[in-house]
Amino acid sequence: MFTWANFFSQVFNGLALGALLALISSGLTIIYGTLGVLNLAHGAMFMMGGYAGYVVYDATGSFTLAVAGGALFMLVVGVVMERLIIRHFYHRPHEDQLLVTFGISIVMVEVVRLIFTSLSKTVPPPPLLAGITSLGVTFYPTYRIAVVGIVAVALLVLYFILYRTKLGMIVRAGIEDSEMVDSLGIDVYRVFMIVFGIGAMAAGFSGIVNAPVVSLTPDVGEAILVQTFVVVVIGGVGSFPGAVLGGLIAGEIISITSMINPAYAYIMLFAAMTLVLVLRPYGLLGVRGRE
C-alpha cells in the first residue's frame, strides 16, 4: 500500500542507513587504499564496536560514554591488530591478506558469542533523542534523524583529517603511490598503523551508533560487510567521496525496495552493482589502477 508518508519515512530510513554505510565504507576504503589490504574483519569490527559500547552503557548508563568507549576500544583493537598481524602481511599476496582477516573476523565473532551468547542485546537511545518527531508528512523516530546528524559530523571529521591535516595528505599520497611516500623518508608503517586504527574506529563508532536502531547480535557485522563491499564497488576503491556517494545510493536502494518488497532489497542492490561494473568498471568515483 503506497502512501507518501510511508515513502518519506523510507527515504529517511535510506538516508540513515546510507550515512552509516558511508562511514563504515570510508573506513574500509581508506584502509585498502593506503595499506593495500582488504579488511574482511571490518564487519566484525562494526559488531565488536557495538558490543564494547554496550558494555560501557551497561556500566555507566551514559550513551555518550558508550559511543566514545566503543570507538576508542576499536581504535585500540585496530592498532594492536595491525601491529601483531596485519603488518606481516603487507608483502604477502592479496589472497593471504583476505584469508587472515577473514580468520580474524571469525575469532572476533566467536569471542563475542562466547562472552555475550547469541541472544540479542539492546542499547536504548539517549533520553534526549528518544521518541518521535514530526516531519510534516510523517512522524519519525527522533534517534534515526539524529543518526544522520551524528554520522554526518563523523564524516566531516574524517574529511577534515583526510583533506586538511598533514597526516591526511600523507594518507592520500599513499593511496596514489605508497612506495613513493616511503622513499620520501616518511615512516609509512607508522602511518599504516594509524590509518588501520582510524578505519577500525570508524567501524566501531558506526557499530555503537547503530545499536539503538538494530539490536546487537554477534552476526550483525556479516550483513553490513556485504553491503559495505557493494558500496565500495559502486563508489570505487580508495575513494572517500566514492564511499559516501556509494553509501547513500545503497542505503536508498535498500530502503525504497524494502517498501515495495523487502525480499528484493539485496537483488536490487546487486543489480545496481552489476550496472556500475558494466558501465564504469572502476566505480563511480574510482580511478583505474587503484587495486
Next chain:
Amino acid sequence: MSRRYLAELLTALGLLAAPLLLPHLGLAPNTVNRILVWGLFGIGFDILFGYTGLLSFGQAAFYGTGGMVAAYLLTKAGFPSVWGALAIGMVSSAVVGWLVGLIALRRTGIYFAMITVAIGEVFYFVEFNPLSDWTGGENGLPGVPTPSLYLGFTTLHFTTGWALYPFLAACYFVGIVIALRIVRSPVGAVLSAIRDNPLRAEAVGHNIHSYKLTAFVIAAAYAGLAGGLLGILQAFMPPEAFIFDTSGQLVMQTAIGGPGTLFGPLLGAAVWLSLQDFLQEFLQRALGLGSAWKLVLGLVFVLLVCFLRHGLVGGIKDLYRLATHRRQAEAEAPEEATPIRAASDSMPARAREGDLAAGTILEAKGLTKRYGGLVANSDIDFTVKVGELRGIIGPNGAGKSTFFKMLTCEVPPSGGTIVFEGQDITGKGVTEVCQLGLTKSYQVNQLFTRLTVRQNLTIAALADLRGRFRLDLFRSLEKIPGLQDRVQHTLGLIGLTARADTPVSALAYGEKRRLEIGLALATSPSLLLLDEPLAGMSPRERVETVQLLKSIARGRTMIVIDHDMDSLFELVEWITVLQEGRVLTEGTPDQIKSDPAVREAYLGGVHA
C-alpha cells in the same frame, strides 16, 4: 611412466582402505561421508583458487543451486533417476556459474573477492524469498532419495552410513581423476600462468578472460555436484547450503589443507570436521563450552595462515624437501653456465603468407601518446623492413618504453596508426597482436615465478601452437605436436637446457633475463621487440647475451632498446634516436656515433 598414474592409484587405494581404517580412529561413517562431499566441493574450488589464483567467497551459491535443483527434481517434480537429477543439478550450476562469472570476472583481485561475497548473499536471499515455493524457503527440501544401481543380477542400494560411502567415494574418485587430467592439460598450464602473472599470460597470447571463466565454470560444476550429494547424504536439502559460512568454511578448509594440490581440500575437510566433532565434545566435557569449537578452529586457522603459507600439504612437502635436501645438494654438481648454442640452427620465425618477405613489416605513422598534459610520444613515424635488426636509443625519459608499449598494443595511442604485416593493428589488444606474431621481452622481468623454466616456455609456446583459447581440457601436454621440440629448442637457444626443471625463483639474475627473452621467443614471433635486454647484466653476461641476440636475429625482425651503446652498435644495423618523445634522427651506428645532435641530446645542452 610408472609415476604417471600414481596419484590416481593412491587415491583409489586410500578410498578402498578408508572403511577399514577410519572407524579405528573414531570417525563416524557420516563424518567420513561429509568429508568426501566437502572434498569434492573443494576440488573445483582448488582449480579456481589454488591453480588460477581467484579467491571466491561465494561458492555457496553454486553448491546450493546444484543441490536445490537436484533435490527439487527428486522430491517435488517426481524425477525418477537420482543419477540424472545429480547430473542436471551439476549442469544447472555450471550454467549459473557461467552467467555469474561474466559479471564477477570483469574485475580481479580484491574486487573479485568482494563481488563474489555479494553474489553469494544474493543467491541466499533469492532462495529464501522469491524462489521459496520451489526451494522450500527456510524449511529446505526434505525427503531426498538415495541412489541405487541395478547390476543385472542384484541391485545395490546406497542408503546411509557405510552403505552410502561407496557411492560418494566413487563420485570423489571420478572427480579427482577428471581434475588431475584438467590440471595436467594445456588449460591447466595456462591457469597456473594466470595465477603467477596474468599480465604476461595475456602478453604471450592467451585470452586469459576465457580461461578464468573456464575455471569459474569448472568450480561451479563441482560445487553443484557436491551440493546434490549433500542432499542425498542428509536425505534433506538444507537452505544453509547457501549461507556465507558455507563459502567461508570451504575457503578455510582449502587453506588449511593446502591450495593448489587438489587433495588439500579433502585433507582440510578431514581436519576441520573431525576437530569440530572432537572439540565440541572435549570443550563441553572440560569447560562446559561446547560452542567454543569454532573459536578454537578460527584461532588455529589464523595461526596457520600466519605461519604455514601453503597449508598442511605444503608443510609436509617442505619437511620432505628439508629431509632430502642434503642428498640433493650432493647430487647436483656445481653448474657451469651452459654455453649458448651456436647460431647455426636458429629457430625459424613463423611463416609469413605471400611475398611480404621483401617489404615492410611494421609501419607506425604519427604515433602520439599523451598522459594528461604530459606528452610521452609525439608524432612518431617509424618503419621497419622485414629481416631488419633495428636499435632504438635515447636518453632516459625519451619515451622509448612508451613507444614499445604502443607497438605491442599494451597501451592505446592517443593518435596515429600502426600497421603490422600489412594489417592495421591500432586499437587491438596485446593478446591478439602477439597471436599475429608481434611480441616483446620486458624491461623488468615478467616471468611465471612459481613455475620451472620448462613450464614457463611451455606456456608461451602453447599460445602460438593452440591459439588464444582452446578448451582441450583432457588433452595431455605431451600430445601437442611440436610443443616439446619448440621448448627444447628455445631452452638451447637461451642456454638454459641444464636448468630446465629449476623453478624460476632459484635462477640467477642473468638467467632470468635470458628466460625473459625466451618467453617472447617461444611464441615464435616474426617481429620481436626487446626492451633493454642487457639491463643490469655483468660485462660477461652482456657479451653472452649479445651472442644470443645475434643468433636469434637470423630469419627474424627485431627492434632493440638499450642503453649499452657499445653492445647495441655492435648488434644492430640501423638506429633510431628518440628524444623528448620525438624522432631525433636515424642512421647507421657510425653515423649516429658522429652525429653532434645525438651527442648534445645525451650530454644535455652543453652549448646552451
